Structure formats: structure tokens, C-alpha cells
Amino acid sequence: MNSITTPDAIQIVAALLFSIGVFGVLSRRNLLIILMSVELMLNGANLSLVGFAREFAHLPGKSESAQVMVLMAMAVAAAEVAVGLSILIALFRHVRSVSVDHPQATTLRD
Amino acid sequence: MDPLSPLSSLSYDVGDFLYVIPIAIPALFGMIVLILDIYLGRGSNKTPLALTSGLGCLLTAVAAWALWAPATGAPVMAGTLAPSAFGAVAALAILIGTTLIGFSVAHHSQSADGVGVDLGRSIAHGELYGLLLFATSGMLAMTIANDMVTFFVAIETLSIAVYALTGVERRRARSAEGAMKYFVLGAFSAAFLLYGMSLLYGATGTMRLDVLAETAIKPSDLPMATVGGTLILIGLLFKVGAVPFHAWVPDAYEGAPSAVTGFMSIGVKVAAFAGMFRIVEGLGACGALGADLAGSPVGSWVLWFVAALTVIGGNAGALTQRNPRRLMAYSGIAHTGYLLVALVAFTRQFGHSSDALNMTYAAHDAAAGLLFYLLAYALANAGVFAVINHLERRGEDVDSLDDLAGLAHTQPRSALVMAVCLLSLAGIPGTAGFLGKLWVFRAGVASGDVGLVVLALMASAISLYYYLRIVVIMYMREPQAGTAGASSEDPQRWCSRLAILVAGVLTIWLGVYPPNAILKLVVDGAQALVH
Amino acid sequence: MLASMFVGYVGLAAMGAICLIIGVVALLLSKILGPRRPTRVKQLPYECGVELIQSSARERYSIHFYLVAILFILFDLETVFLFPWAATMRYGVDPNAAMLRSVLLTEVLLFVGVLAVGLFYVWKRRGLEWD
Numbered sequence: 076m077n078s079i080t081t082p083d084a085i086q087i088v089a090a091l092l093f094s095i096g097v098f099g100v101l102s103r104r105n106l107l108i109i110l111m112s113v114e115l116m117l118n119g120a121n122l123s124l125v126g127f128a129r130e131f132a133h134l135p136g137k138s139e140s141a142q143v144m145v146l147m148a149m150a151v152a153a154a155e156v157a158v159g160l161s162i163l164i165a166l167f168r169h170v171r172s173v174s175v176d177h178p179q180a181t182t183l184r185d
Numbered sequence: 186m187d188p189l190s191p192l193s194s195l196s197y198d199v200g201d202f203l204y205v206i207p208i209a210i211p212a213l214f215g216m217i218v219l220i221l222d223i224y225l226g227r228g229s230n231k232t233p234l235a236l237t238s239g240l241g242c243l244l245t246a247v248a249a250w251a252l253w254a255p256a257t258g259a260p261v262m263a264g265t266l267a268p269s270a271f272g273a274v275a276a277l278a279i280l281i282g283t284t285l286i287g288f289s290v291a292h293h294s295q296s297a298d299g300v301g302v303d304l305g306r307s308i309a310h311g312e313l314y315g316l317l318l319f320a321t322s323g324m325l326a327m328t329i330a331n332d333m334v335t336f337f338v339a340i341e342t343l344s345i346a347v348y349a350l351t352g353v354e355r356r357r358a359r360s361a362e363g364a365m366k367y368f369v370l371g372a373f374s375a376a377f378l379l380y381g382m383s384l385l386y387g388a389t390g391t392m393r394l395d396v397l398a399e400t401a402i403k404p405s406d407l408p409m410a411t412v413g414g415t416l417i418l419i420g421l422l423f424k425v426g427a428v429p430f431h432a433w434v435p436d437a438y439e440g441a442p443s444a445v446t447g448f449m450s451i452g453v454k455v456a457a458f459a460g461m462f463r464i465v466e467g468l469g470a471c472g473a474l475g476a477d478l479a480g481s482p483v484g485s486w487v488l489w490f491v492a493a494l495t496v497i498g499g500n501a502g503a504l505t506q507r508n509p510r511r512l513m514a515y516s517g518i519a520h521t522g523y524l525l526v527a528l529v530a531f532t533r534q535f536g537h538s539s540d541a542l543n544m545t546y547a548a549h550d551a552a553a554g555l556l557f558y559l560l561a562y563a564l565a566n567a568g569v570f571a572v573i574n575h576l577e578r579r580g581e582d583v584d585s586l587d588d589l590a591g592l593a594h595t596q597p598r599s600a601l602v603m604a605v606c607l608l609s610l611a612g613i614p615g616t617a618g619f620l621g622k623l624w625v626f627r628a629g630v631a632s633g634d635v636g637l638v639v640l641a642l643m644a645s646a647i648s649l650y651y652y653l654r655i656v657v658i659m660y661m662r663e664p665q666a667g668t669a670g671a672s673s674e675d676p677q678r679w680c681s682r683l684a685i686l687v688a689g690v691l692t693i694w695l696g697v698y699p700p701n702a703i704l705k706l707v708v709d710g711a712q713a714l715v716h
Numbered sequence: 717m718l719a720s721m722f723v724g725y726v727g728l729a730a731m732g733a734i735c736l737i738i739g740v741v742a743l744l745l746s747k748i749l750g751p752r753r754p755t756r757v758k759q760l761p762y763e764c765g766v767e768l769i770q771s772s773a774r775e776r777y778s779i780h781f782y783l784v785a786i787l788f789i790l791f792d793l794e795t796v797f798l799f800p801w802a803a804t805m806r807y808g809v810d811p812n813a814a815m816l817r818s819v820l821l822t823e824v825l826l827f828v829g830v831l832a833v834g835l836f837y838v839w840k841r842r843g844l845e846w847d
Contacts, residue, residue, distance in 0.1 A: 093376070100373055113369070116373070123380065140332070141392065146796050147334055149796060150796060155344075158345050158348050159372065160786065161349070162348065162349075162365050164782070168361075191809055194815070220833070
């Protein structure tokens with residue numbers, strides 16, 4: 076490993092991505108941005124998994140499960156977004172807004 | 186295994202596919218129901234869908250009983266599944282929920298005169314039954330998952346289906362709003378779960394729970410494993426609605442149609458608790474629950490506080506509710522608290538206590554108590570929601586407890602089952618809920634958590650107030666015209682009457698004279714988890 | 717330590733710099749040297765031969781785009797599982813292990829079968845029709 080992609084660096088970037096996502100979910104008021112932040116969290120976790128899998132690559136039979144996990148998490152995230160956006164559209168038809176602060180959707184965040 | 190040499194044989198026995206059958210049947214029937222719904226056509230009676238999904242659940246229950254119950258919990262399918270009696274009991278509780286809830290909404294598509302069909306406000310479409318069955322498949326997989334990959338896919342299968350179910354009544358703003366809230370917080374917690382699994386994998390190098398339990402983590406990796414374990418627990422505590430993470434529960438339960446609320450309150454909770462016990466078994470054994478503090482891992486004490494908060498918060502919140510779904514939401518939070526008492530007792534075995542043998546007994550009791558409690562809780566909740574679904578149809582919602590006034594005069598059998606199930610939730614002797622609570626609290630006392638058990642007992646005494654208030658409304662007040670409580674028996678609703686009857690009879694049967702087969706299954710299940 | 721970590725990126729950085737220089741130089745040269753005879757049509761933004769949409773780009777558009785996009789994502793992402801399977805069958809599995817190969821084939825056929833049922837459902841529910 077002669078480059079910047081040392082295991083620690085990967086994990087730091089992954090943790091940063093995850094934290095940015097957490098911050099986004101907690102601080103933003105637009106549901107679309109919140110969904111994007113959740114995706115960011117999932118991708119941070121995915122990056123971390125790939126990084127660990129690379130770390131264990133020299134040990135036979137250890138890194139495959141993490142690689143499979145990443146593929147599964149990607150498929151799951153796509154399904155989640157499909158359902159989430161459908162719910163968002165259903166909600167939009169009622170309240171005409173995607174802001175969690177909208178008067179008709181004030182209880183969106185307790 | 187050399188990674189470069191090509192595989193020449195499967196790393197598992199082809200016979201292992203047998204253990205997948207109980208997970209595959211609900212998924213298969215989900216597809217069948219969706220396709221069947223296309224051919225039934227838009228304006229038809231949807232009762233065949235309820236019957237088909239009921240058949241699927243029955244087959245699944247038989248398969249789970251026959252295939253999982255005799256298994257020892259040894260890993261199969263290359264270590265991805267660990268079928269055991271533990272999974273079989275949890276599966277039964279989940280299937281009780283799916284079947285009874287599915288049956289109790291079958292009449293939603295019929296018009297008021299009982300002859301034609303009116304789909305205007307009905308939720309009993311193919312999608313409802315399809316999603317119920319897909320979620321059930323995920324729940325069953327979760328109870329026997331032995332691998333964090335399987336576990337994550339299972340919990341997401343059930344979550345995504347339930348997000349969609351919450352919003353199934355899409356002409357109503359409250360349904361979409363509840364679904365959105367549940368979805369955002371659910372996806373948030375799923376990300377925590379995934380990141381926690383990643384960190385735990387980084388510290389231990391394995392995704393398998395049985396290998397995890399035998400792994401000795403290097404001291405330098407222990408903090409990472411602990412953080413990973415904490416994130417996983419946060420994700421799961423969210424799913425069961427424990428108190429710092431419960432904000433979504435009342436809104437999602439109130440927003441969803443009653444049928445979906447009933448299903449969520451049973452299936453999601455049972456699956457999440459079964460999965461949580463299995464994960465905690467691995468976390469505790471490898472030391473990821475934290476350092477030792479007074480004979481138990483730090484994690485036990487954290488869970489102790491979560492349990493205490495949940496018991497108090499759930500019961501306090503339920504006292505003032507007027508909407509039955511919201512009341513059942515807080516009641517569900519309170520029951521999460523009682524079950525967390527079992528989890529605390531279960532984690533005590535991982536400390537370096539002076540009487541380790543007693544702690545193992547307590548853990549065994551806790552696991553057995555959990556399983557029996559889950560069965561009792563599933564039956565009682567199914568009964569309550571079956572009655573509510575029975576009364577509802579196309580806009581005749583039960584949105585206030587006052588709608589139930591005088592039900593004992595107009596529909597005495599429904600009122601009786603509702604009362605029995607509420608008493609079971611409160612833990613009155615003679616019902617299944619009493620035995621469940623007794624078993625769980627006994628485990629708490631055995632593990633030395635007397636304070637927590639006393640707190641839970643006082644809280645469940647308070648819970649009598651809000652459960653009995655519903656009984657009083659049903660029995661002591663006169664029916665009000667135009668409410669669900671005033672409507673008379675409708676012969677068209679035989680499906681939901683059947684569901685109500687089954688829930689009531691089983692609640693009493695399990696409470697008065699629990700059959701030996703069930704008790705043996707429960708004890709076997711605990712044995713598979715605690716060696 | 718830190719400097720040595722970046723050694724592998726020198727080439728990338730050099731390529732980035734060269735691209736930047738070429739781009740800037742090309743733009744500057746055409747600006748200085750190129751003849752300019754502006755007309756109204758030439759001044760319009762280029763939209764791939766489609767007539768210019770004059771209104772705001774942020775208006776709402778048909779829900780069908782969204783439905784198609786979602787269906788595309790769902791079915792598209794499933795191929796992520798087919799690639800590892802295909803690679804395993806080609807390079808990772810002993811060609812003579814008939815039992816193993818048939819089990820793996822059955823598994824992937826089941827997977828594709830489930831997808832096919834999903835597609836059938838979408839089709840029958842008129843999810844693929846534009847109107």
C-alpha cells in the first residue's frame with residue numbers, strides 16, 4: 076500500500092461521510108435532502124465495509140461476506156429510496172410541500 | 186480454502202434448503218396473491234385473497250414447526266441460518282399476527298348492503314396482502330438469521346414492506362404523513378445498524394453470529410467492537426420502540442390504517458426482539474457489550490436504564506390517549522419495556538459475576554419468558570386489532586375510544602374478546618399475558634434486578650387503568666348512534682369473526698392451561714439460545 | 717510519511733493539471749482568434765436539437781418520468797447480483813462439478829424468476845404504459 080488509501084484513511088473518510096449524513100438528517104428541513112443524507116450514511120457504512128474487506132483480503136474466506144454485504148446494502152438502499160420517494164409523492168399530494176416545517180406537516184418531527 | 190482454486194463442491198448440504206422453506210412460502214404466497222389480485226379484477230370481493238394468504242401462513246406455520254423446531258440451532262446454509270425452536274416459536278407469534286390481521290380486514294371490500302363490492306375506501310387490496318406476506322417472510326428470516334448479511338437483508342425486507350403498508354391508505358394525509366415519519370426514522374436507524382455491523386466486522390473479521398460469539402477480540406480492537414455493538418443495538422431499539430427512540434411509534438401507529446397498525450405492533454416487535462436476543466448473544470459472548478462493571482457488562486446497565494425509561498414512558502403516555510391506535514402504540518412501548526427486562530436479565534450472564542451458574546439459569550429463563558411473552562402479546566394484540574378491524578369499514582373508522590361505547594350490548598362476543606385481550610395485556614391471572622409477565626419478571630428477579638422488576642410491576646398496575654377504561658366504555662356506556670359501537674352483527678363479516686374467536690380462545694387457553702407442546706417448544710427455544 | 721502516501725497520486729495530479737491547461741488554452745484561443753457574427757438563433761442555449769424550453773426548469777413534470785425512473789433503478793440494480801454470479805460460474809467454479817453448477821444455476825434462475833414475476837405484475841398493472 077504505497078498510497079493514501081491506508082486502512083485508517085478509508086475508515087476516516089467513511090466515518091466522515093456517515094457523520095455528514097447524520098448531521099444532514101438532523102439539521103435539514105427539506106425531506107429530499109434528508110433522504111439524500113440517509114443515503115450518505117448508508118454509503119459511509121458501505122465504504123467502511125469495503126475498507127475492512129480490503130484489510131482482511133489476505134485472509135481467505137474473511138472478506139467475501141463484507142463484499143456481499145455491500146452489494147446487498149446497495150440493492151436494499153435502492154428499494155428503500157423507491158418506497159421512500161413514493162411515500163414522499165403521496166404526502167406531497169396532500170400537503171403540497173416537502174418541508175418538514177410546513178404548517179400541515181408540523182408534526183413530522185417530534 | 187485457497188481463494189484461487191475453483192470451487193468444486195457446495196460449502197453446504199443441498200438438504201439445508203429445507204430450512205429455507207418456511208421463509209420461502211410467505212414470499213411465494215405474496216407473489217401468488219399479487220397475481221391473483223390482477224385476475225380477480227378491480228371491482229371484486231377480496232375475500233379470496235385473505236383466504237389464500239391464510240393458507241400460506243398455515244403452511245408456513247406447519248413447515249416452521251416441522252423443520253425448525255427439531256433443529257438444534259447449529260448453523261446451516263454455509264452459516265447464514267441457524268434454525269432452532271427459538272425461531273419456530275417466534276415464527277408462530279409472527280404468523281398469528283399476519284393471519285388474524287389478514288382475516289380481520291377481509292370484509293373491507295364489501296359494500297354496506299353486503300351484496301356488492303365497494304372499493305372506495307377499502308384497504309383490502311392485493312397490495313395489502315402481498316406486502317403483509319413479504320414482510321412476514323423477512324420477519325421469519327430475521328428470527329433464524331445467523332449472519333449479519335442475512336440479518337440486515339431480513340430486517341430491511343420487513344421494514345420496507347411495512348413503510349409501504351403504513352402509507353397504503355394513500356387518499357388520507359395522515360397515512361402518508363405517518364409513513365413518511367416512519368420511513369425517515371427507519372432508514373436513519375437502518376444506516377446505524379449497517380455502520381455498526383461494519384465496525385463489528387472490522388473488529389472481529391466475521392459476519393457470522395456463532396463465530397462472533399467464539400471470537401476473542403484484541404484489546405486494541407475492543408473499543409471499535411463496542412461502538413459497533415452500540416450502533417447495532419440503537420438500530421434495533423428503534424425498531425422495537427424503546428423510549429429514547431420511540432418518537433415515531435405513536436404517529437406511525439395513528440397514521441396507519443388499523444389493520445396495518447395491528448400487524449406492525451405484532452410482527453415488527455416479535456421479529457425485532459427475536460433478532461435482538463440473537464445479536465446480543467453474539468455481542469455479549471465476544472465482549473462487545475463493554476467492560477465489566479459490578480459483575481455485568483456496562484451494556485447491561487445501559488439497557489437497564491432504557492428498560493426503566495421505556496416502562497415508565499410507555500405507561501405514562503398511554504394514560505391520556507383517546508385514540509385507540511395511539512393508545513395501543515403507547516401500550517406497545519410499555520410492553521417493549523417489560524420485554525427489555527428480559528433482555529437485561531439475559532445480558533447478566535456475560536459478566537464476571539460470582540454466581541455465574543445462577544446467571545445462566547436467569548438467562549435461560551429470560552429467553553423462555555421472552556418467547557412465551559411474545560406469543561401472549563401477539564395473541565392479545567391480534568385480538569384487540571381484530572375487533573377494531575371487524576368494526577371498521579369504508580370510513581366507519583374507530584378513531585376514538587367513545588366509538589366503542591356500548592359494544593357489549595350490540596356485539597357481546599366481540600366485546601368479550603376485546604376485554605379478555607385487554608386483560609391479557611394488563612397481565613390479569615387467567616390470561617396468557619399473566620404467565621408471560623410472570624415468566625419474564627421471574628427471570629429479572631433471578632438475575633438480581635429486583636428494583637427493575639418492582640418498577641415494572643408498579644407500571645403494569647398503572648396500565649390497568651387505561652386497559653380497564655376501554656372495558657368500562659364497552660360495558661357501562663350506552664351505544665351512540667352512528668358509531669361503530671352501535672352497529673349490529675353483520676353476517677358478511679365471518680372472516681373477522683373467526684379471527685376474533687381464535688384470538689380470544691387461544692389467549693384463555695394459553696393462560697389457563699398452556700399445552701405441553703408449546704411449553705416444550707419454548708424451553709427448547711431458550712435451550713438453543715443459552716447453552 | 718504523509719508525503720510518501722501521496723506519491724501514487726502524482727500522475728493523477730499531473731493529468732488533471734494538463735487537462736486544465738489544455739481546456740483553458742483552447743477556450744482562450746477560440747475567444748481571441750475566432751470570428752464572431754452573433755445572431756439570435758446562435759445565442760440560444762443548445763439543447764440537443766430540441767426546441768428551447770423557455771420556462772423555468774424547476775417546474776413540476778409528469779409523474780410518469782418518476783415511475784419509469786424508479787422501475788429502472790429497481791430492475792437495473794438487480795444486475796449487481798448477476799455479475800458476481802456470472803464471474804463465479806466462469807472463473808470460480810470447477811467446470812466438472814455438475815452438482816454445484818446445477819445448484820448455482822437453479823439459484824440464479826429462482827432469482828430471475830422472482831424478478832420476472834415483478835415485471836409481470838408491473839406490466840399487468842399498466843405500470844409500463846405511458847398514458
